[in-house]
Amino acid sequence: MSISYEQNLNRGRFETWTIKPDMNFYGVHQVHGIDIATPETLPAQADGIMTAWDDLDRPLAIKTADCLPIVIEGQTGVIFLHAGWKGLAHGILKRPEISLIIPHRVLIGPSIHSCCFEVSEDFKNNFPSSPHFKRNECRWHFDLQQESRDQLRELF
Numbered sequence: 001m002s003i004s005y006e007q008n009l010n011r012g013r014f015e016t017w018t019i020k021p022d023m024n025f026y027g028v029h030q031v032h033g034i035d036i037a038t039p040e041t042l043p044a045q046a047d048g049i050m051t052a053w054d055d056l057d058r059p060l061a062i063k064t065a066d067c068l069p070i071v072i073e074g075q076t077g078v079i080f081l082h083a084g085w086k087g088l089a090h091g092i093l094k095r096p097e098i099s100l101i102i103p104h105r106v107l108i109g110p111s112i113h114s115c116c117f118e119v120s121e122d123f124k125n126n127f128p129s130s131p132h133f134k135r136n137e138c139r140w141h142f143d144l145q146q147e148s149r150d151q152l153r154e155l156f
Contacts (some may be wrong), residue, residue: 015059016110026051030082034092047087050079050097054103066117069109075103085144089126093151106152114143 026039028046036048039055053076060080062069067084070093074134079101114134119142120154124133132143132150 023057023059025061030063032067032082032084032086034087034090034095036079036081036092036097037106045085046061047092047098048079048081048095050077050101052077052101064109064111067114068111068144070148071107071109072098072101072103073105073107074098074103077101083148084144085123088144088147088151093148093155098155103155108145108148112144114141114146117142117144120153 003138010059016033016098026042026049028037028044028049030047031045033045035044035046036050037044037046038049039051042049049062051060056078062082064082067082070081070083072079072081077100079098080087081087081092085091114132119133119140121140123140123142124130127133127142127147130142130147130150132146134143136139
C-alpha cells in the first residue's frame with residue numbers, strides 16, 4: 001500500500017520508521033560531512049537536504065543512529081540534517097544554506113546522550129572551547145546534544 005505525501009504530511013514533526021516506508025522521499029547518501037543537497041542535485045553524497053516550502057512535493061529523509069537528526073524550519077524552506085560529531089566539529093550548523101531559508105524553528109530528534117558517548121581525551125581537540133565534556137571516574141564523556149544547541153543558538 002502506497003501512502004501519498006499529502007496523506008502523510010506532518011510538518012514540524014519527526015516520524016520514526018524501523019523499515020523503509022512505502023513512499024517516495026528525498027534522501028542523500030550520508031557521509032559524516034557538512035554538505036547540503038537539494039532535490040535538484042540528487043543523488044548526492046551529503047549530510048543534509050534542503051528545499052523551499054513551495055517545492056516540497058514529497059518527504060525529506062535523514063537516517064541516524066547515534067547522530068542527531070535536525071530539522072531547521074525557515075520562512076522560505078526546510079533543511080534536514082544528519083549531524084554527528086564530525087559534522088558539528090566541521091561546521092554543518094554554520095553552513096550558508098541555513099541562513100537562506102531564514103530559520104525560525106529547530107527540531108532535534110533522538111540521539112546518543114552524554115552518559116553513553118564515551119570519548120578519548122584527544123577527542124577534546126575536535127571541540128577545543130566546548131564546555132560539554134564531563135569526566136566520570138577515568139572516562140571522558142561528550143554531550144553532543146548540548147553542543148548542537150549551543151551552535152544553533154549562534155544562528156538565532
